[in-house]
Amino acid sequence: MLLDDALRGVPLVAAAGGAVVDVGSGGGTPGIPLAASLPDRQVTLLEAERRKCRFLERWTEELPNLHVVWGRAEEQPLEQYGVALAKALAEPVVAAEWCLPLVASGGRVVLWVGPSAEPERVARAAERVGGELAESPPGFLVLAKTAPTPAGFPRRPGIARKRPLA
Ligand SMILES: C[S@@+](CC[C@H](N)C(=O)[O-])C[C@H]1O[C@@H](n2cnc3c(N)ncnc32)[C@H](O)[C@@H]1O
Numbered sequence: 001m002l003l004d005d006a007l008r009g010v011p012l013v014a015a016a017g018g019a020v021v022d023v024g025s026g027g028g029t030p031g032i033p034l035a036a037s038l039p040d041r042q043v044t045l046l047e048a049e050r051r052k053c054r055f056l057e058r059w060t061e062e063l064p065n066l067h068v069v070w071g072r073a074e075e076q077p078l079e080q081y082g083v084a085l086a087k088a089l090a091e092p093v094v095a096a097e098w099c100l101p102l103v104a105s106g107g108r109v110v111l112w113v114g115p116s117a118e119p120e121r122v123a124r125a126a127e128r129v130g131g132e133l134a135e136s137p138p139g140f141l142v143l144a145k146t147a148p149t150p151a152g153f154p155r156r157p158g159i160a161r162k163r164p165l166a
Helices: 002-007 010-014 031-037 050-061 092-102 119-128
Strands: 020-023 043-047 066-070 081-087 103-112 131-134 140-145
Touching (some): 002 031, 010 031, 020 092, 031 066, 043 050, 050 066, 081 092, 092 103, 119 131
Parallel strands (some): 020 043, 081 103
Antiparallel strands (some): 131 140
């Protein structure tokens, strides 16, 4: 079930090029199943909690295209990836703000979302961070990175939740 949910993202990741980052990977989903399904793509699991990173690192022995980075999305080098993924990271407006600076222009952000997600709000937030809402299948919001990350982003840790962009 969890695996199926992660693998629903395969066509969306396959449609966009470049290295992939799973932001707030937690126990490793969706990044680990996607790394196993797409062995030609480099997949980084970015996770803020060190304890979780230690667990995730065990998987790098099995999957040579898998990497683990301990850190927060807001504190990473900008625009290093082609695709950023987030599942249950934060509310979609916040996840969009954290993920868009990580991808280069032309890249994609793929958010796994529930039925309560508000696409218009996410679209408004994305526009503030160089992105726009793209065609998205049910259960996802896909954002296209259409412009470089504007000055002032990423905002300091904690600000995105405290003062959402939309
Ligand atoms: C609810 S878990 C979801 C884990 C996994 N993606 C899933 O779907 O099961 C959210 C994870 O995001 C991590 N996290 C929260 N804020 C983060 C941030 N700003 N940067 C990186 N990781 C973050 C948390 O430590 C936690 O492991």
